Amino acid sequence: MAPVTLRKLVKRYGALEVVHGIDLEVKDREFIALVGPSGCGKSTTLRMIAGLEDVSDGAIEIGGRKVNDLPPRARNISMVFQSYALYPHMTVAENMGFSLKIAGRKPDEIKVRVDEAAAILDLSHLLERRPSQLSGGQRQRVAMGRAIVRQPDVFLFDEPLSNLDAKLRTQVRTEIKKLHARMQATMIYVTHDQVEAMTLSDRIVIMRDGYIEQVGTPEEVFQRPATKFVAGFIGSPPMNMDEAIVDNGTLVFVSGMRLPIPPRFTNALRPGQKVTFGLRPDDIYPSGHGLHAGDPAAVHEVELPVSITEPLGNETLVFIQFNGRDWVSRMLNPRPLTSGEKVRMSFDLSRAHLFDIDTGKALEG
Amino acid sequence: MKLKKLSAPALLLLPAFVVLAAVIVLPLMFSFYSSFTPFRLTRPETLWVFVGLRNYMTVLGNAEFWIAFGRTVLLLTVALNAEMLLGLGLALLVNKATHGQRLLRTMMMFPMMFSPVLVGFQFKFLFNDNIGFVNNALQSLGLTDQAIPWLIDGNLALLSIIIAEVWSSTAVFAILILAGLLAMPKDPVEAAHVDGCTPWQTFRYVTWPYLMPFAFIAMTIRSLDVARAYDIVKIMTDGGPAKRTELLWTLVGRTAYADARMGLANAMAYVAILLSIVFTVYFFRKLAAARQQIGAEW
Numbered sequence: 001m002a003p004v005t006l007r008k009l010v011k012r013y014g015a016l017e018v019v020h021g022i023d024l025e026v027k028d029r030e031f032i033a034l035v036g037p038s039g040c041g042k043s044t045t046l047r048m049i050a051g052l053e054d055v056s057d058g059a060i061e062i063g064g065r066k067v068n069d070l071p072p073r074a075r076n077i078s079m080v081f082q083s084y085a086l087y088p089h090m091t092v093a094e095n096m097g098f099s100l101k102i103a104g105r106k107p108d109e110i111k112v113r114v115d116e117a118a119a120i121l122d123l124s125h126l127l128e129r130r131p132s133q134l135s136g137g138q139r140q141r142v143a144m145g146r147a148i149v150r151q152p153d154v155f156l157f158d159e160p161l162s163n164l165d166a167k168l169r170t171q172v173r174t175e176i177k178k179l180h181a182r183m184q185a186t187m188i189y190v191t192h193d194q195v196e197a198m199t200l201s202d203r204i205v206i207m208r209d210g211y212i213e214q215v216g217t218p219e220e221v222f223q224r225p226a227t228k229f230v231a232g233f234i235g236s237p238p239m240n241m242d243e244a245i246v247d248n249g250t251l252v253f254v255s256g257m258r259l260p261i262p263p264r265f266t267n268a269l270r271p272g273q274k275v276t277f278g279l280r281p282d283d284i285y286p287s288g289h290g291l292h293a294g295d296p297a298a299v300h301e302v303e304l305p306v307s308i309t310e311p312l313g314n315e316t317l318v319f320i321q322f323n324g325r326d327w328v329s330r331m332l333n334p335r336p337l338t339s340g341e342k343v344r345m346s347f348d349l350s351r352a353h354l355f356d357i358d359t360g361k362a363l364e365g
Numbered sequence: 366m367k368l369k370k371l372s373a374p375a376l377l378l379l380p381a382f383v384v385l386a387a388v389i390v391l392p393l394m395f396s397f398y399s400s401f402t403p404f405r406l407t408r409p410e411t412l413w414v415f416v417g418l419r420n421y422m423t424v425l426g427n428a429e430f431w432i433a434f435g436r437t438v439l440l441l442t443v444a445l446n447a448e449m450l451l452g453l454g455l456a457l458l459v460n461k462a463t464h465g466q467r468l469l470r471t472m473m474m475f476p477m478m479f480s481p482v483l484v485g486f487q488f489k490f491l492f493n494d495n496i497g498f499v500n501n502a503l504q505s506l507g508l509t510d511q512a513i514p515w516l517i518d519g520n521l522a523l524l525s526i527i528i529a530e531v532w533s534s535t536a537v538f539a540i541l542i543l544a545g546l547l548a549m550p551k552d553p554v555e556a557a558h559v560d561g562c563t564p565w566q567t568f569r570y571v572t573w574p575y576l577m578p579f580a581f582i583a584m585t586i587r588s589l590d591v592a593r594a595y596d597i598v599k600i601m602t603d604g605g606p607a608k609r610t611e612l613l614w615t616l617v618g619r620t621a622y623a624d625a626r627m628g629l630a631n632a633m634a635y636v637a638i639l640l641s642i643v644f645t646v647y648f649f650r651k652l653a654a655a656r657q658q659i660g661a662e663w
């Protein structure tokens with residue numbers, strides 16, 4: 001049983017504070033993804049959990065036990081490093097069995113467990129090689145194997161797939177998912193690839209500048225982003241957003257263009273209020289080419305000029321001119337469109353998001 | 366007119382070859398030849414008497430030579446090991462320093478800046494039984510009540526020489542090992558911590574294997590050095606007392622210049638060079654193996 005709890009966790013480097021008192025409860029056997037832009041403190045947080053960085057303030061608990069002052073070896077964790085961090089002078093088998101050897105296990109037992117892990121990761125034929133004789137993807141799997149063999153309470157991953165090519169990345173991603181099902185361990189996974197975060201995790205933690213913006217299941221963070229930042233960060237292509245003022249039952253954009261107030265929010269807004277309006281590309285589409293049928297009452301139609309299109313085969317991203325900017329829309333069953341052509345667009349306002357213009361917090365409707 | 370047939374490049378290289386031959390190859394051949402003669406500096410005509418392997422037989426049957434040989438190996442072993450341990454410790458400490466590391470690194474190199482002759486004189490003074498600093502300090506601190514005859518007792522004299530050697534050359538190890546530490550990637554060490562290693566185990570299984578090639582480079586350099594250790598010994602004890610600190614090279618020097626038996630001395634020197642070569646080859650092998658171990662790409 002190894003839930004991981006962070007309480008008001010702070011990290012300072014000298015006078016510079018990079019993690020500002022974050023709270024997080026990771027349940028036993030949960031798969032948590034830590035995402036956020038570069039430099040937001042993901043690695044720092046992970047390394048504090050591992051015990052590789054001192055905690056400046058607050059507490060970390062693993063399995064209900066405060067571990068702030070315990071060295072990494074006393075925390076029963078495994079970590080997979082972005083750079084693999086294999087031991088260059090040991091063979092693959094020695095790398096994988098090292099933690100067991102240190103723990104004083106018998107050679108037979110070590111061999112059994114290494115062979116088992118090697119079979120899972122398809123490394124059996126490489127056991128006698130040294131890391132320098134392996135490809136990047138193979139090294140990655142050895143690093144993973146080293147973590148599994150240990151059978152720790154908590155797995156920590158720091159962007160383990162970032163050095164792999166797209167194909168291998170998908171493949172290893174699936175391996176990790178299977179691994180989690182098999183290992184029954186708590187996993188904390190740092191990435192800045194949102195696809196990894198969405199596909200792998202039970203819950204996603206979105207960090208920004210040393211703060212946690214939102215914690216939620218992939219559906220929650222996608223469908224109900226708590227802040228403007230999360231809305232822009234999760235989803236690809238990102239959500240279309242622009243500022244507007246509430247006026248007379250409509251939202252007025254800077255250019256004077258208007259949209260009806262989304263039905264959810266009719267009672268939540270007061271005249272003159274400034275908001276950020278957001279709508280995902282999936283929820284804007286050339287009429288008749290949408291993803292969802294849409295509640296007819298909430299679908300607003302307007303003619304807009306096309307700037308460019310990006311055909312993706314089964315669908316096309318259509319960039320349309322709205323309020324002086326290019327908004328992205330997703331067109332299913334695409335038909336060819338030309339630049340400048342005026343197209344009737346459907347805005348599914350039942351799925352619109354509004355954010356407070358100052359705090360960036362999502363408005364409840 | 367043979368010269369005409371030489372191509373331009375060969376012609377241009379010729380002076381370099383001639384100079385090299387005159388400065389290095391000829392003296393080398395000459396000394397090698399003379400090791401087969403009873404050549405004495407005082408009787409030049411003996412240079413032309415060829416005696417075959419007689420000098421070598423004399424050397425190999427000479428107890429004094431073998432004692433010096435053994436003592437040299439002993440000195441080499443003790444000094445190199447001590448230097449490696451101290452150098453390693455020093456490097457680890459300096460590597461830990463968070464402030465002023467640059468200054469420490471520079472200071473660490475000071476001993477290397479002194480000429481060995483100077484080092485010899487300094488230590489000769491330090492270990493002097495009457496006016497030396499060491500005895501003075503020991504007595505002032507009340508650790509001993511009489512003067513220790515550092516350079517007069519045979520065993521102590523060898524020890525004193527080793528101390529001087531170690532003092533002057535530990536820096537070679539320290540610097541090379543520190544270079545290794547600075548170049549070492551941090552991640553495997555962190556991985557070892559996570560894998561459950563204590564600091565000692567981390568050092569033993571991860572850091573040290575990585576540093577080994579650097580230590581062997583230092584070993585190789587130093588084995589060449591100590592095997593020609595001459596200046597410090599010459600100054601401190603000159604092989605005395607009663608030849609108790611006679612090393613190969615002081616013996617060769619004495620045979621060549623004091624006894625004037627140049628031919629015999631050269632024969633000794635060639636046997637001694639073999640010793641150097643053996644040590645160097647040995648450490649080179651170790652270096653190659655250690656490099657391969659860590660998958661070094663240099």
Ligand SMILES: Nc1ncnc2c1ncn2[C@@H]1O[C@H](COP(=O)(O)OP(=O)(O)OP(=O)(O)O)[C@@H](O)[C@H]1O
Pocket residue numbers: 013016018036037038039040041042043044045192
């Ligand atoms: N040793 C250090 N000294 C000072 N500042 C540091 C140190 N290590 C990290 N930082 C700072 O802490 C912040 C968080 O760094 P961290 O490595 O956790 O980012 P990250 O979220 O993992 O980013 P990335 O996605 O690029 O890996 C950064 O602004 C970084 O500059």
Ligand SMILES: [Mg+2]
Pocket residue numbers: 042043044
């Ligand atoms: Mg990072």
